[in-house]
C-alpha cells in the first residue's frame with residue numbers, strides 16, 4: 001500500500017467525496033492548545049458537532065488548520081487525534097509555535113533545531129493521516145485544489161514607516177518575541193547576513209527557504225488545474241499582505257508588522273491566483289477580497305485575547321468556510337473598518353485612543369509627549385474607546401458581542417455552551433446584522 005502522503009510528497013493527492021455526500025470545510029487557526037482553556041473550548045465545539053449537527057451524516061468534512069495548534073508534541077498529537085476523529089480529513093500547515101525547539105515527548109531528547117522539531121510535527125501528522133501536502137477534492141461540480149504554502153516572516157515585509165521614536169513604547173523587541181529565543185535554525189543560521197533576533201530584525205533567509213519548498217507543490221497544482229480545471233484554495237500560517245493587518249498606530253505592539261508576513265508568500269499567491277487564501281498568526285480576524293482573492297483569518301488566540309480581539313471567534317466557533325457553496329464574507333471589525341470606513345493612513349501618527357491611553361498608563365514617561373500631541377482624550381465609561389469602531393458604542397460593547405454570539409449561526413461550528421439567538425437581532429440599526437444580510441443577498 002502506498003504510504004500516506006506527508007510533507008515530503010511533491011504530488012497532488014486525490015480525495016473523492018463519497019457519492020451522496022456534500023463537502024464542507026471548517027476553518028480555525030491559532031488554536032494554541034497549550035492553554036488548558038483552549039483545549040476545553042475545542043472539545044466543546046466538537047461536542048456541539050456530534051450533538052447538534054444534523055448535516056453530519058450526509059457530509060464529508062475537512063478541517064483546515066493553518067498553524068499554531070500547539071508547541072508540545074504530546075499535546076499536539078492528543079488534540080490532533082481528537083480533531084481527526086471528528087472530521088473526515090484535516091489539512092495542516094505549521095506555524096511558529098510548532099517550530100519552537102522544545103516541548104518534546106516524554107522521555108525524548110529536545111529537537112536539535114526547529115527543522116527537526118517540524119519533522120517531528122510532520123511525522124505526527126502522517127501517523128494520524130493529516131494532510132500536509134496538496135490535495136485535490138473530487139466528486140464536486142468542479143475539482144477543488146487545497147494548497148499549503150509554507151512561510152516565515154521577514155522584517156522587510158513591513159513597508160509602512162515606523163512611528164516617530166517619541167511615540168514608540170520603550171520595549172526591546174528582541175526580548176519580547178519568544179521565537180527569537182525558542183527557534184533554532186541549524187546551519188541556515190550560519191548563512192552570510194542571516195539575522196534572527198538582534199534589534200528585533202529577521203532577514204529574508206527563512207522566508208526564502210520555506211517558500212522554496214512550495215515551488216514543486218505550486219507547479220503540480222497549477223499543472224493539474226491547467227489540464228483538468230478546478231479552483232484553488234491556498235493556506236499559510238503567515239500573512240501575505242500588509243493590507244490584512246492593523247496599522248502601527250492602532251496596535252500596542254508596533255513591532256508586529258516585522259514578525260507577521262512574507263512577500264515571497266504574496267508573490268506565490270499572485271501566481272497561484274486562488275479563489276480563497278486562508279492564513280493565521282496575527283490573531284486579528286479578517287475577511288475581505290483584494291484583487292479578486294478572498295483572504296480569511298479566523299483565529300482563536302490566547303485566553304486573554306478571547307475577551308477582546310478574538311471574542312467573536314471565541315463566542316461563535318469554527319468558521320464553516322464551504323458548505324457546498326462558499327460562505328459569504330463574514331463581518332470582522334478591522335476588515336470592515338478598512339473596507340467601509342477609512343483607508344489606511346500609514347503616515348499618520350494619530351495613535352488610536354486605546355493605544356495612547358494604554359501607553360500613558362504603562363509608560364508614564366510617554367505621557368507628556370502624548371499630551372503635547374493631543375493624543376490623550378478624556379475617556380468616559382467602559383465604552384470610551386468604542387466610538388472609534390464602526391457604528392460607535394452601539395456596535396462595540398459587551399452587549400453587542402453577546403447579542404451576536406451566534407450571528408451567522410449558519411456558518412459556524414459553535415461551542416456546546418452557546419444557545420442559538422435570533423438573527424437579525426432586535427436592534428434595527430445593528431451593523432453586523434445589516435452587513436450579514438447584505439453579504440448573503442450578494443451571494444444569491
Ligand SMILES: [Zn+2]
Pocket residue numbers: 030032068095281282283301
Ligand atoms: Zn498564533
Ligand SMILES: [Zn+2]
Pocket residue numbers: 068095096097237280281282
Ligand atoms: Zn503564529
